[in-house]
Amino acid sequence: MTEPKFDVVVVGAGPAGAAAALEAARAGCSVALVERGPFPGSKNVYGGVVYGRVLDELVPAWWEEMPVQRWVTRRSTMIMTETQALTVDFRSQDWGRPPYNGATAHRAELDAWLAGLAVTAGAVLIPSTVVTGLLRAPDGTVTGVRTDRPDGDLTASVVIACDGVNSFLAKEAGLWSGVPAPLVTLGVKETIALPRSTVEERFGLSGRDGLDIEILGCTRGIPGGGFLYTNLDSVSLGVVVDPHRLAAAGVRPEALLADLKAHPAVRPLVRGGEVVEYGAHTIPEAGYDGMPELAGDGILVAGDAAGMCLAAGLWLEGVNFALGAGMYAGRAAAAALAAGDTSATGLASYRRTLKDSFVLADHRKLRKAPGLVLSDRTQRQYPSLICEVVEGMFQVDNPRPKPGLGALVRRGLRRHGIRKRHLVADALTGWRSFG
Numbered sequence: 033m034t035e036p037k038f039d040v041v042v043v044g045a046g047p048a049g050a051a052a053a054l055e056a057a058r059a060g061c062s063v064a065l066v067e068r069g070p071f072p073g074s075k076n077v078y079g080g081v082v083y084g085r086v087l088d089e090l091v092p093a094w095w096e097e098m099p100v101q102r103w104v105t106r107r108s109t110m111i112m113t114e115t116q117a118l119t120v121d122f123r124s125q126d127w128g129r130p131p132y133n134g135a136t137a138h139r140a141e142l143d144a145w146l147a148g149l150a151v152t153a154g155a156v157l158i159p160s161t162v163v164t165g166l167l168r169a170p171d172g173t174v175t176g177v178r179t180d181r182p183d184g185d186l187t188a189s190v191v192i193a194c195d196g197v198n199s200f201l202a203k204e205a206g207l208w209s210g211v212p213a214p215l216v217t218l219g220v221k222e223t224i225a226l227p228r229s230t231v232e233e234r235f236g237l238s239g240r241d242g243l244d245i246e247i248l249g250c251t252r253g254i255p256g257g258g259f260l261y262t263n264l265d266s267v268s269l270g271v272v273v274d275p276h277r278l279a280a281a282g283v284r285p286e287a288l289l290a291d292l293k294a295h296p297a298v299r300p301l302v303r304g305g306e307v308v309e310y311g312a313h314t315i316p317e318a319g320y321d322g323m324p325e326l327a328g329d330g331i332l333v334a335g336d337a338a339g340m341c342l343a344a345g346l347w348l349e350g351v352n353f354a355l356g357a358g359m360y361a362g363r364a365a366a367a368a369l370a371a372g373d374t375s376a377t378g379l380a381s382y383r384r385t386l387k388d389s390f391v392l393a394d395h396r397k398l399r400k401a402p403g404l405v406l407s408d409r410t411q412r413q414y415p416s417l418i419c420e421v422v423e424g425m426f427q428v429d430n431p432r433p434k435p436g437l438g439a440l441v442r443r444g445l446r447r448h449g450i451r452k453r454h455l456v457a458d459a460l461t462g463w464r465s466f467g
């Protein structure tokens with residue numbers, strides 16, 4: 033048998049792929065990192081926040097070199113109806129100092145930086161190249177990938193599929209058998225340019241401080257949510273929705289974005305801005321119970337390709353999971369190569385490590401959260417109930433005496449047809465998920 037050209041071929045130079053290539057190259061493997069875009073990040077869309085803790089392990093003092101727009105020092109949750117909005121706003125100046133909590137960053141810059149680290153560690157980046165399928169041995173073992181280049185087959189002892197949501201490589205390798213078809217959510221986003229001083233005045237920021245707002249109740253009852261993140265001289269505004277319910281409602285995603293921009297609580301924040309970028313992308317949302325097998329003979333799968341994203345109202349996190357999973361996949365591939373066994377059994381340390389890490393622990397803990405957050409009650413009834421109760425508390429109706437909180441809640445529950453047993457069941461699910 034001829035020697036494979038590379039120890040490891042990583043498909044996709046997003047966060048998962050860059051982290052996998054970095055760790056495999058650091059361990060001394062020969063690594064090819066194949067990306068269909070002309071440069072890493074050129075094809076990628078996301079909201080804009082990266083939670084940095086996972087980077088501590090990958091890139092010590094990463095904050096000194098990562099291309100950051102702003103450090104997230106304010107995190108808000110906004111619950112809205114068509115005419116009302118309630119915001120819970122948290123600010124911590126500790127998050128504006130090393131080791132930082134989260135940052136906004138542009139994908140083209142972030143992905144290029146991460147892939148550059150892998151190249152510096154010895155990986156070969158092959159851009160503008162589409163992987164079109166897997167190479168297999170007669171027994172089914174994955175032995176490399178086909179690409180759209182003439183004579184472009186790349187043989188390898190291990191392929192790490194980091195080709196993002198709807199990974200056809202994971203499907204072709206049979207890793208999705210036994211789980212339902214992967215579920216996806218649709219995300220659409222605009223980048224709206226504003227002068228830096230305007231961003232800082234409108235959002236109460238100074239220096240490199242930044243704000244991250246997650247929004248509930250902004251999608252006409254279609255399961256989903258919204259977000260607004262601040263960059264240096266722009267904001268990213270987007271919605272994330274169930275595409276099937278969107279189609280059934282006959283609503284276009286850009287109409288939801290237009291609604292959000294026109295909402296009285298958002299309009300003053302984006303007024304006068306110029307839309308400089310529009311993007312749409314799907315997001316995996318199957319969660320822990322809908323993930324594929326993570327290893328096969330000669331193949332591992334990481335990041336969105338394995339459904340490792342959390343898109344449930346209060347959270348929109350995928351980059352940190354992709355980085356963590358890619359890092360562990362790169363290490364597992366190197367360890368299997370060193371042990372001379374790159375079969376599914378030899379690569380099984382990947383799943384074991386992931387299970388003990390935040391990647392699978394968070395997904396396991398929050399496995400019921402998407403169901404709760406995306407339920408009709410949370411999407412439609414609870415935002416109205418909460419806004420109504422708060423309005424009732426703050427409205428002064430003299431000469432009538434102030435209503436008690438209990439009376440306001442009871443009236444709201446009745447008006448919105450929410451039964452106490454639903455409230456208790458949802459509170460219990462919430463407590464189990466988030467408590």
Ligand SMILES: Cc1cc2nc3c(=O)[nH]c(=O)nc-3n(C[C@H](O)[C@H](O)[C@H](O)COP(=O)(O)OP(=O)(O)OC[C@H]3O[C@@H](n4cnc5c(N)ncnc54)[C@H](O)[C@@H]3O)c2cc1C
Pocket residue numbers: 043044045046047048049066067068069072073075076077078079080081082083161162163164194195196197218219220221270272312313314315334335336337340341348349350351352354
């Ligand atoms: C609207 C929206 C907002 C989001 N907001 C956030 C957020 O604020 N914070 C956060 O943490 N997460 C966010 N996410 C999720 C996050 O973007 C993903 O979870 C993350 O990008 C996953 O990284 P990945 O490396 O697994 O996949 P990707 O980033 O999708 O990278 C896959 C790479 O593979 C390449 N590729 C695909 N197929 C091939 C092929 N056949 N051949 C060669 N190359 C290929 C692609 O070009 C791409 O570069 C958001 C997602 C969306 C859609």
